[in-house]
Structure formats: C-alpha cells, structure tokens
Amino acid sequence: MELTMAGALNAALRDSMREDDSVVVYGEDVGRLGGVFRITDGLQAEMGADRCFDTPVAESGIIGTAIGMAIYGLRPVVEMQFDGFSYPAVNQVISHLAKYRNRTRGRVALPIVMRVPYGGGIGAVEHHSESPEVYYAHTAGLTVVSPGTPADAYALLRMSIAHPDPVIFLEPKRRYWLKEDLDLPVTAPPIGRAIVRRPGKTATVIAYGPMVTTAMDAAAAATESGWDLEVIDVRTLSPLDIDTLTESVTRTGRALVVHEAARFGGFGAEIAAEVTERAFGYLAAPVLRVTGWDVPYPPAKIEQHFLPTADRILDAVARLLEY
Amino acid sequence: MDVSTEAASLSSETPQDQQRIVASWQDVAAEGSLGESTSHELALTREQLRTLYRLMATSRRVDRQAINLTRQGALGVFASSLGQEAAQVGAVFALDAEDWLFPTYRDTVGTFARGVDIVESLALFQGSWHCGFDPMRYRVAPQTTPLATQSLHAVGLAMAARIKRDPIVALAFYGDGAASEGDTHEALNMASVFTAPVVFFVQNNQYAISVPIRDQMHASSIALRAAGYGMPGMRVDGNDVLSVYGAVRHAVERARAGGGPSLIEALTYRIEAHTTADDSSRYRSDDEVEAWRKRDPLERYLGFLRERGVVDDAFVSEVDAEGETIAARMRDALFGAPAGDPREMFDHVYTTMTPQLEAQRALLEQELKAEEG
Numbered sequence: 001m002e003l004t005m006a007g008a009l010n011a012a013l014r015d016s017m018r019e020d021d022s023v024v025v026y027g028e029d030v031g032r033l034g035g036v037f038r039i040t041d042g043l044q045a046e047m048g049a050d051r052c053f054d055t056p057v058a059e060s061g062i063i064g065t066a067i068g069m070a071i072y073g074l075r076p077v078v079e080m081q082f083d084g085f086s087y088p089a090v091n092q093v094i095s096h097l098a099k100y101r102n103r104t105r106g107r108v109a110l111p112i113v114m115r116v117p118y119g120g121g122i123g124a125v126e127h128h129s130e131s132p133e134v135y136y137a138h139t140a141g142l143t144v145v146s147p148g149t150p151a152d153a154y155a156l157l158r159m160s161i162a163h164p165d166p167v168i169f170l171e172p173k174r175r176y177w178l179k180e181d182l183d184l185p186v187t188a189p190p191i192g193r194a195i196v197r198r199p200g201k202t203a204t205v206i207a208y209g210p211m212v213t214t215a216m217d218a219a220a221a222a223t224e225s226g227w228d229l230e231v232i233d234v235r236t237l238s239p240l241d242i243d244t245l246t247e248s249v250t251r252t253g254r255a256l257v258v259h260e261a262a263r264f265g266g267f268g269a270e271i272a273a274e275v276t277e278r279a280f281g282y283l284a285a286p287v288l289r290v291t292g293w294d295v296p297y298p299p300a301k302i303e304q305h306f307l308p309t310a311d312r313i314l315d316a317v318a319r320l321l322e323y
Numbered sequence: 324m325d326v327s328t329e330a331a332s333l334s335s336e337t338p339q340d341q342q343r344i345v346a347s348w349q350d351v352a353a354e355g356s357l358g359e360s361t362s363h364e365l366a367l368t369r370e371q372l373r374t375l376y377r378l379m380a381t382s383r384r385v386d387r388q389a390i391n392l393t394r395q396g397a398l399g400v401f402a403s404s405l406g407q408e409a410a411q412v413g414a415v416f417a418l419d420a421e422d423w424l425f426p427t428y429r430d431t432v433g434t435f436a437r438g439v440d441i442v443e444s445l446a447l448f449q450g451s452w453h454c455g456f457d458p459m460r461y462r463v464a465p466q467t468t469p470l471a472t473q474s475l476h477a478v479g480l481a482m483a484a485r486i487k488r489d490p491i492v493a494l495a496f497y498g499d500g501a502a503s504e505g506d507t508h509e510a511l512n513m514a515s516v517f518t519a520p521v522v523f524f525v526q527n528n529q530y531a532i533s534v535p536i537r538d539q540m541h542a543s544s545i546a547l548r549a550a551g552y553g554m555p556g557m558r559v560d561g562n563d564v565l566s567v568y569g570a571v572r573h574a575v576e577r578a579r580a581g582g583g584p585s586l587i588e589a590l591t592y593r594i595e596a597h598t599t600a601d602d603s604s605r606y607r608s609d610d611e612v613e614a615w616r617k618r619d620p621l622e623r624y625l626g627f628l629r630e631r632g633v634v635d636d637a638f639v640s641e642v643d644a645e646g647e648t649i650a651a652r653m654r655d656a657l658f659g660a661p662a663g664d665p666r667e668m669f670d671h672v673y674t675t676m677t678p679q680l681e682a683q684r685a686l687l688e689q690e691l692k693a694e695e696g
Contacts (some may be wrong), residue, residue: 024486042568050486056516061475061509068493071464074486075481095469096476103465106671141672165675174602192677237379239677 001183006176008040008150009115011184012157013077017047020075025052027062027079034049036081037117037176060086063092063146067100070110076163083118084132086129090135097166098141112166117216117261118146119210121174121307123300130297132263133209136168137237138272144237145191146170150180152235153197155188163191170237172210173267194241196248199229203254203320206245206271208234208264211308218313227317237267245271246278253284256265258308263291285323290316355547357566363474365569372633375416375564377642379408379621382432385441388653388690389431393599397657398448403595406562409620410526410589413567414494417575423462424494425477429526429593439463441649442656449615451663465595471497473521478510481519481578489605492520492578494571500531502545511552511586520578524584527559528593531695546588554584556606561589562620565627592618602643665691 003011017023031054034041043052055062056126061082066076080086093114101109111260120129137144144169145160153171160167189195197212198219200284207215212233219229230248234240249255249268255275272287290308298306361582367375372597384589388402393401395657404411411433415424418437426434428447435441439461446455447466452467477495484491499682501507502525529536542548549556555577559570568588572583592615596603603612628634669676 039687056509056512058509058513061478061507061513064472064475064506065479065513068476069483070479071458072483072487074483076407088505091339092475094473096472099467101674104458104652105452105454105667107457107459109674143673164689170643195482231452239673242678267612282342293529322426 001181002179003150003184004176005147005150005153005171005178005180006037006039008154008180008184009157009171012154012161012193012222013040013043015045015185016077016158017043017051018160020161021060023051023075023077024261025077025079026055028055028057028081029081031053031315033309035079037173039115039117039171039176039226040079045222047250050315059087059089060092063097063112065302066112066114067092067096067110071108072114075111075161076111077115080114082118082128083116083130083132086114086116086132087116089177091140093136093168094139098139098150098230098321101165103139109164110166111164113160114166114171115157115169117176118170118256119172119174120303121210122295123303125300126297129174129303131259131292133170133237133261134265134267135307139269141166142238143167143191144170145235145304146209146237148173148175148197148209149236150206151235152188154182154184155186156186156191156235159188159191167191168207168208174210175213178213189235190235192239192241194235194243195233196230197233198226198229198231201252202227202229203256203317204230204232204245204248204252205258205313205317206232206234207258208237208267212309214308215258215313218317221310222314225251225314227321229317233322234271240270240274242274242278245275245292248278249275250282253282254289255283256313256320258290258313260307262294263289264294266291270294285320288320295313338417342599343603345408357544357546363569363573365565367565367568369633371630373638375568375636377414377627378412378416378436378562379624379640379646380642380648380663381649382408382412382435383488383621385653386432386434386652388650390595390599390600392653392657395652395658397660398445399450400600401404401448401587402428403593404429405448405613406589406594406620407526407528407622409564410524410567410591411496411560413564414496414524414571414589416568417421417571418492418494418573421489421491422575423464423477423491425473425478425480425495426466427470427473427496427498427501428466428468429498429528429675430466433488433496434461434463434466437461437463439562439566441653442513445653445657449657449660451660470501471510473497474501474510475506475513476647477521478514478517478519478584481514481521482517485519492522492575494522494524496524496526498525498531499527499529499539499545500534501550502527503531503539510531511548511584514551514584515554518581518583518632520581521584522574522578524571525585525586525588525590526591529608530597532597532601533603535606543595544588546586549586552586554586555588558587558588558590561591562618562623563618579640588647591620601618
C-alpha cells in the first residue's frame with residue numbers, strides 16, 4: 001500500500017497504542033485536530049481522550065508532565081508542534097529527561113518519545129524551519145533518531161516508543177508527503193544502526209532526515225558524470241553508528257556529510273572528526289561538509305538558497321575528486 | 324467592544340476633528356484578597372501528635388548534624404531547613420503511604436520525615452551521587468535543584484494516576500524563589516486543566532538566596548495566584564505544624580476525591596543562610612533573624628504538647644536520644660566515606676551502554692590502572 005511518511009508515522013502511533021495500553025499521546029492540537037500535520041489524526045477517536053489529548057500551550061509543561069507520567073509507568077509520546085517551539089522545553093529535556101536515569105542509578109528510566117517536526121523547505125514563517133539536532137545529540141542520556149523514508153519513519157517510531165530510554169524523534173517535515181509502497185508493519189535495523197541506502201564506489205555521502213532524499217537525488221544525477229556515489233542514511237544521531245560510516249569510507253576513500261543545520265559546530269563536524277580519526281589512512285581527501293550557512297534560518301522566499309541541494313552536493317563531490 | 328479606528332483618515336485630521344469613540348472593558352479589582360482566618364477541627368490521636376513532635380525534633384537534629392558534617396568536610400555543601408521543620412514535616416505527614424512527594428534541595432528534612440534514609444538522601448550534598456535513594460521505594464522523587472521543574476513532574480505523575488484511576492496524590496514542594504519560574508505557571512495551569520490530584524506547597528521562607536520576597540513579587544501573597552488558575556488557594560502559618568498539617572490534609576483529601584489541585588502558601592523563615600556556602604549577613608539583619616527565632620516552630624509545638632499533657636520530660640528525652648542515635652549514624656556513615664567508583668559514571672546513562680561509552684569507560688579504566696600501578 002502506498003503511504004506517505006505522515007501516514008506511516010500515524011500508523012506507527014496507532015499500532016503502538018493498540019499493542020501497549022501504557023502508551024499515551026499528547027501535545028498541542030494533537031487530540032481533536034489530529035495535529036497541525038495530522039500525524040495524530042484519528043487517534044483520540046479510536047483510543048479515547050485519556051490516551052490521546054490536547055494540552056495547554058506549554059512545551060516545558062508537556063515534557064515535564066511526561067517525566068512524571070513515565071515515573072508512574074506510562075509511556076508518553078509527546079509532540080512539539082514545531083522545532084522552533086521546542087526550545088521552551090529544553091530545560092526539562094537537558095536537566096531531567098536526559099539525566100533522570102543516571103541521577104537515580106538506573107532506578108528510574110524514562111521511556112518517553114519527544115516527536116519534533118524539524119527542518120525547512122516548506123515555505124514557513126520564522127521559527128518553523130529549525131534544525132536543532134545537535135542540541136539534543138550533544139546531551140548525554142538522550143537517544144536521537146531521524147528517519148529519512150516512510151518505511152523507516154514507521155519502524156523507527158515503533159522502536160522508539162518501545163525503547164526504555166528517552167528518544168528525541170526528529171521528523172523531517174518537508175518529507176511528510178514523501179510516498180513509499182509499504183506493507184505494514186515493516187521492520188528495519190534497530191536504533192543505533194546506519195543503513196547504506198545506495199552502494200557506490202566514488203565517494204560516501206552521509207545524510208540523515210530530510211537530506212536523505214536530497215543525497216539520493218544527487219547520487220542519481222551523479223551517474224551522468226560517471227560518479228557512483230554511496231549514500232548512507234545515519235538514522236540515529238546518538239548513539240552514532242560510526243562503524244558503518246568508517247567501513248564505507250575505507251572502501252570509497254572520500255566522504256562528505258550533508259545536513260540542513262548550520263555548519264559551525266554542526267553534526268557534520270562530529271562525523272568528519274570520527275571518520276578522519278578511524279579511516280585516516282584510507283582517505284584520499286579531507287571529509288567535506290555540505291550544510292546550511294551559519295546564519296539564522298532565512299525567510300521563506302529565499303530559503304532555497306540556504307538549503308543544501310543535489311547540485312551543492314555534486315559540487316562538493318567534484319572538490320573531493322580534485323584531491 | 325465597539326471601537327473603530329481608521330489610522331489613514333485620522334492622520335490627516337487635526338486634533339479638533341477627532342471623533343468621539345467609545346471603548347469598553349472590565350477592570351479586575353486591584354488585587355484579590357485573602358479571607359479571614361478560619362478554624363478547622365483536626366482528628367489527630369495523641370500518638371500522631373507525638374509522632375509529629377518526634378519527626379520535627381529528629382529533623383532538627385539531622386539538620387544540625389548535616390551542617391556540622393559540612394563544616395568538617397564530610398558534605399560538600401548543605402541547604403538547611405532550620406526553622407522550616409513545621410512546614411516540611413506537617414505537609415509530609417498529611418500524605419498517605421501510596422502518595423508521592425516531589426521535594427527540592429531545601430527539603431532534606433521533609434524527605435527524612437517521609438521515611439527516606441538520611442544517609443542515602445545526603446548523597447546529593449556529599450557528592451557521592453546525585454540521588455542516593457530509590458525514588459520508587461520511598462515514593463519520593465529526587466531532590467531537584469533547577470527551581471520549580473519538579474512541580475511539573477508532580478503534575479504528570481498525578482495525571483498518570485488519574486488516567487489509571489489510582490486514588491493517589493502528588494505533593495509538590497517549592498519555594499518563594501521558584502514561584503517566579505515559568506515552570507510554576509505551567510504546572511499550576513496544567514494541573515488545573517487536567518484536574519490532577521496535586522497539592523502545590525510553597526514554603527515562603529522570605530528569601531530567594533539574597534532577594535527578599537518584596538523584590539520578587541508585588542502581590543501580597545503567593546496563595547492569591549490560585550484564583551488565576553481556578554483552584555483553591557490557602558495561606559497558612561508555616562511555623563504552626565498543626566495548621567500546616569490541617570491545610571495540606573484538607574487539600575490532599577480534596578485532590579484524592581477528584582476535586583483537583585490546590586495551592587498552599589506556608590509563611591516561614593529560613594533561619595540559616597541559603598546554604599553553608601552563603602553569608603546571609605550581607606542581605607539581612609540579626610534583628611530580623613532573632614525575631615523569627617522567637618517564633619521557633621519546634622519550641623512552639625512542644626509548648627502546646629506540654630500544655631495539653633500529651634508529652635512529658637521522659638518522652639522528650641527519648642526523642643532527644645533518638646536524634647543522637649541518628650546523628651551518630653550520619654557521622655559514622657558520612658565521615659571519611661570513600662568517593663565511590665568513578666567507573667560508575669558510565670553505568671546508568673543508558674539502559675544499554677553505547678559503544679562510545681564502552682570505549683570511554685575503557686580509557687578511564689586505563690587511567691585508573693596507571694594511577695594504581
């Protein structure tokens with residue numbers, strides 16, 4: 001059956017709720033409306049208002065109450081309506097969500113999923129196109145996941161809900177309408193494992209979330225230049241599957257990382273450092289980064305000049321091959 | 324409301340041409356007000372009255388011992404509850420066994436009164452671990468230091484209990500300083516919206532470290548805020564253990580019966596400095612402290628019990644001896660206690676240790692072996 005990523009996420013929530021009574025879904029407008037992106041569509045009608053409900057507009061409150069609920073044995077799956085509105089919750093995320101298990105010597109685990117529609121490309125107004133992944137990936141105690149395909153969106157969300165520790169689940173909102181033929185329930189490699197989406201020999205393109213599609217487009221276009229690009233979908237930013245990345249780079253000898261978030265201190269820097277440290281002897285060129293610029297996310301009319309494109313990736317591949 | 328403004332046409336007109344326009348609104352009274360103090364009968368047995376004294380008196384001994392142990396280096400720092408025993412003990416005493424407490428770093432004696440092992444809870448100030456006790460065993464959350472954050476956890480736990488139809492109540496402690504935090508607002512509002520069985524108990528000890536309450540808010544009472552959230556509010560003398568108990572018990576019973584949350588402000592005073600690292604002489608006078616010492620909650624309660632003939636000298640001595648036993652145990656357990664195994668810092672970050680943490684743990688292991696070797 002052909003399903004969008006939004007539909008796959010909705011199915012994952014529904015299936016998890018049907019399977020486990022302790023799963024509750026809540027956030028701003030997720031109940032009656034079904035979420036501004038309709039990811040929670042129909043859940044309140046089927047599961048009841050005790051299991052899927054609207055909250056006041058209070059992001060810190062959403063995460064803070066999820067922590068209390070998890071202490072009492074529920075598995076909250078909460079929605080931050082937009083990336084830029086997840087910041088009021090950061091104190092609860094960093095000070096408690098990430099630390100509770102460690103603080104209590106493993107006695108209190110918090111199986112909570114914080115879903116965040118993130119990234120740009122949908123022509124939105126300010127604060128609706130942010131890429132906050134490094135804030136979370138940098139924080140010990142969090143598991144940070146971002147699917148790049150509808151199948152992975154379903155499988156990774158199911159696994160995140162079943163995960164014993166808090167998961168920051170970053171949904172690439174510009175890919176919500178990406179379609180794929182799926183026979184649910186689909187399975188996929190576990191959290192913490194990267195996937196080679198397209199095997200190749202010329203260079204390794206490392207991407208996650210919204211940039212997986214862009215990287216695949218670049219790889220398809222690259223064949224015209226006679227380049228055979230390998231594309232890796234990171235899937236889990238923390239813990240990072242550095243082995244899969246290293247293995248690929250030892251074969252191709254060239255690597256570039258793609259993300260929408262700004263370059264400076266970005267996730268690409270972490271990948272570049274790790275790959276360089278482990279595969280230094282195999283590298284024919286430095287690891288390059290194709291990223292958003294180091295600026296606040298631009299207004300919608302000019303965002304296409306901010307977002308990495310297939311062309312920008314191909315330019316970087318050309319530079320990789322100059323070494 | 325009937326207001327029409329057309330900026331473009333107005334700008335070309337002279338003041339004399341201005342139209343008469345009528346707007347209307349409703350004024351909120353300058354401030355709500357607290358009702359007169361009302362009396363409520365308490366059903367407490369002699370044994371319960373004596374237990375309250377025992378908990379307050381041993382709490383005070385525990386607090387003094389923690390300060391001593393800090394001066395001797397066994398604890399890194401300590402936030403004293405001296406003067407706040409009635410507030411903490413009275414509130415905790417109003418809970419039933421299945422209820423939950425969400426304390427702050429100031430509430431060591433409240434967690435002690437709830438039954439948490441004092442040596443375990445002092446791990447926080449000792450620096451041996453962030454939370455030394457098992458929250459699930461005691462139904463007491465870790466003592467939090469980011470102000471007001473735990474009040475949301477209390478609301479969430481209460482919401483979960485309500486979803487599961489469990490008749491339990493969550494008691495959230497916070498202070499006058501934390502009352503200024505945004506999480507306090509979100510917690511009160513969400514608790515109200517979800518009819519969560521929570522009791523918010525604010526110990527207004529007059530200072531947020533050095534900033535007095537008059538510089539933290541310009542309302543006359545924190546309790547008044549309850550009205551803004553559509554919940555009952557109460558203000559109580561926090562140095563009167565029986566009134567504290569009565570007010571909190573009233574709110575706990577209401578919450579348990581499905582009546583939703585309450586906000587209680589307990590007026591009290593922090594006799595010691597903010598922590599052992601603070602110098603309170605820089606922001607308050609000896610006279611002020613002395614005036615509050617005269618309202619000492621323990622002496623006041625003991626006077627009441629003696630007057631009623633509920634306790635005698637033998638009982639007081641017995642409680643003193645119990646306090647000494649606990650203090651000796653604290654000294655024995657905490658003085659010269661080993662630092663703990665540094666490898667443990669990797670053990671509880673995730674349910675399953677990540678490859679990255681395994682590698683880093685191995686590096687630390689090498690460092691430790693080199694140090695030992």
